[in-house]
Amino acid sequence: MNQNLHDTIFFYKFVPLHNNQKHEIMIQERESFSSKFGIIAAAAGSAIGLGNIWRFPYLAGENGGGAFLIVYLIAILAIGIPAMLSELIIGRKARSNPYRAFKSLAPKQAWFIIGIMGIGAAFLILAFYTTVAGWTLEYIFVSASNGLAGKSTTDLNTMFDGFISSDIRPVLWQLLFMFLTAFIVLGGIQKGIEKASKILMPVLFVIVILLIIRSLSLPNASKGLSFFFNADFSKMNADVIVQAIGQAAFSLSIGMGTMITYGSYIKKHENLTSTAIQVSITDTLFAILAGVMIFPAVFAYGFQPNEGPDLVFKVLPVIFQQMSGGYFFGLAFFILLSIAALTSTISVLEVVVAYFSEEFKITRKKATLYSSILISIFGVFCTLSFGSLSDVTIFNLTIFGLFEYTSANILLPLGALFIVLFIGWKLGKSFIKNQLNNEGSLKSPFANTLIFMIKFIVPLALTVVFMYQLGLIKL
Numbered sequence: 001m002n003q004n005l006h007d008t009i010f011f012y013k014f015v016p017l018h019n020n021q022k023h024e025i026m027i028q029e030r031e032s033f034s035s036k037f038g039i040i041a042a043a044a045g046s047a048i049g050l051g052n053i054w055r056f057p058y059l060a061g062e063n064g065g066g067a068f069l070i071v072y073l074i075a076i077l078a079i080g081i082p083a084m085l086s087e088l089i090i091g092r093k094a095r096s097n098p099y100r101a102f103k104s105l106a107p108k109q110a111w112f113i114i115g116i117m118g119i120g121a122a123f124l125i126l127a128f129y130t131t132v133a134g135w136t137l138e139y140i141f142v143s144a145s146n147g148l149a150g151k152s153t154t155d156l157n158t159m160f161d162g163f164i165s166s167d168i169r170p171v172l173w174q175l176l177f178m179f180l181t182a183f184i185v186l187g188g189i190q191k192g193i194e195k196a197s198k199i200l201m202p203v204l205f206v207i208v209i210l211l212i213i214r215s216l217s218l219p220n221a222s223k224g225l226s227f228f229f230n231a232d233f234s235k236m237n238a239d240v241i242v243q244a245i246g247q248a249a250f251s252l253s254i255g256m257g258t259m260i261t262y263g264s265y266i267k268k269h270e271n272l273t274s275t276a277i278q279v280s281i282t283d284t285l286f287a288i289l290a291g292v293m294i295f296p297a298v299f300a301y302g303f304q305p306n307e308g309p310d311l312v313f314k315v316l317p318v319i320f321q322q323m324s325g326g327y328f329f330g331l332a333f334f335i336l337l338s339i340a341a342l343t344s345t346i347s348v349l350e351v352v353v354a355y356f357s358e359e360f361k362i363t364r365k366k367a368t369l370y371s372s373i374l375i376s377i378f379g380v381f382c383t384l385s386f387g388s389l390s391d392v393t394i395f396n397l398t399i400f401g402l403f404e405y406t407s408a409n410i411l412l413p414l415g416a417l418f419i420v421l422f423i424g425w426k427l428g429k430s431f432i433k434n435q436l437n438n439e440g441s442l443k444s445p446f447a448n449t450l451i452f453m454i455k456f457i458v459p460l461a462l463t464v465v466f467m468y469q470l471g472l473i474k475l
């Protein structure tokens with residue numbers, strides 16, 4: 001039998017029998033993360049992703065640099081940390097996928113819809129995310145075969161536009177990326193997700209530090225730094241605030257059950273408050289590191305930071321092929337992007353796999369296979385929306401744009417809102433307290449502040465965001 005027997009949590013289910021007695025039968029063993037480092041690596045791995053390196057810099061670039069950073073930091077503190085903690089609490093308490101978690105904590109009530117919404121969001125996120133992740137694989141391949149060298153800015157732009165609008169290559173890369181994701185998830189929690197995260201996360205930090213050193217050694221690097229750290233509030237408006245809150249939710253992987261699912265693999269004695277804080281700090285630090293890596297390079301070569309989503313794929317290759325050592329640094333950058341993406345996609349796929357395997361009582365293998373195939377279908381539409389399907393627009397957005405906007409700016413903040421309402425008002429203060437202090441065995445000095453934020457601040461802020469988005473209020 002398993003040598004970690006005492007660590008293994010058994011799952012019981014009540015089965016009504018004919019004589020109306022309830023009998024417990026053991027239906028499955030549930031895995032858990034093996035160590036605190038494993039938890040942090042996996043959860044920070046989920047949080048750190050394309051959101052930090054691709055999305056955050058272009059949003060900051062478009063929205064006033066340092067001013068965006070300040071609003072973003074406030075959003076992480078006031079909304080992100082309490083919301084992440086709420087998810088971890090729900091997950092660890094219920095020890096199940098998000099759908100089942102709401103069902104078991106609030107039986108016979110409609111809260112489980114939050115779980116369903118999360119599964120939906122997982123589909124949308126994985127679909128558009130693997131499109132971009134696929135591009136990173138192409139760029140690893142192109143950089144490794146020295147395909148960026150000697151090309152002019154126009155050549156490189158044409159190359160990128162030609163690549164993303166073609167029908168076959170980007171789809172193949174996307175499917176390969178989905179395959180890598182599924183491969184890790186197939187390994188389960190300890191041998192798949194935790195192991196991969198423990199190896200990949202340190203690599204990620206080493207690469208980003210190397211790239212920062214190179215970037216800061218470029219002439220005029222300080223211009224980039226001052227753009228990033230000096231606040232230009234002239235660009236500040238309600239839209240920017242909404243974007244910053246959406247980005248905070250997206251970057252921390254909250255609002256769709258990723259942290260509920262990972263929380264369900266956390267053991268009873270772990271300190272959830274410190275976990276949520278450490279993960280949020282690591283993620284935020286990484287977003288700042290990404291800015292410190294990218295903006296000096298952008299300014300050193302005379303580019304504008306407000307290039308939008310194409311920033312890392314169009315502008316950075318130009319920079320790499322002009323700088324000395326560019327072959328090496330370009331390759332390292334795209335490896336960085338794809339690793340960051342991979343530790344995030346596994347967390348999203350795990351949400352769907354946990355749901356399928358637990359709710360339909362199928363093996364992890366089958367659940368992984370079915371969900372990857374289903375999600376890939378959505379994904380291919382996203383990828384093709386840069387090519388043959390570029391004319392298909394809904395609300396003026398391409399399929400890719402629609403998936404990105406709906407998930408980051410609507411589903412995640414809405415999910416986060418319902419999750420904090422659920423825990424703050426449905427489960428209530430003493431429930432939260434008990435979870436924060438592990439039934440009295442831990443000190444939790446911030447408990448009251450956190451509970452106040454979960455009950456009042458987060459719901460208020462997120463409600464205002466929605467009323468604004470729906471045009472119900474003007475700011």
Ligand code: PHE
Pocket residue numbers: 046047048049050051052125249250251252253254256258344345347348
């Ligand atoms: N946090 C990831 C990133 O910043 C994206 C993500 C969102 C992952 C939601 C899981 C859930 O790239």
